[in-house]
Amino acid sequence: MCASLLACSQSVTKAGTPETSSPAISSGSCITAGPEICYNALDDNCNGPIDEGCGIDGGVVQFTIAWNESRADVDLEVTDPSGEVVDIGQVSQSGLSKDRDCPGSDDDCRGVNLENVTLAPEKELVQGKYLVTVRLESWPSGDEPVRVNLGVRLGAKTYSSQMTLVREKQERRFVFVL
């Protein structure tokens, strides 16, 4: 298990059995890939904020996923240090909120599949353990793997991971300790 690591990840199948392969997390040495590109959940310009200037919320805490298949429903679930799961439209005890659930009903996300959890501007950064689960909730086609980017900003540190989800309910779990 990964209780004491700064950041670690675990791949879990529907039955809850860890898989042998874990997605890699890169952190620290951000390599600038040019200007910020919108909606890829990556800090392309290495300035800290993820997808800034793209009309999404940012801040000193930011968890963002983006994926390539617009019809796939991927979910970003963040549990804050108090143990509360961050929900849409509500501010958690640690001041986190989630902006939307994509793809959503009625084409809410207009083909731009991105979910974003951020710290409300007036809230203080809370130390502790942040749990992140990225889950392929539903994937009607199911014929192609869904590629998901996860970008995380926690204070002065940023992390990113690129993963592939194949089966419905397959998920990846990450732990970040601030």
Ligand SMILES: [Ca+2]
């Ligand atoms: Ca940036």
Ligand SMILES: [Ca+2]
């Ligand atoms: Ca970007």
Ligand SMILES: [Ca+2]
């Ligand atoms: Ca979703």
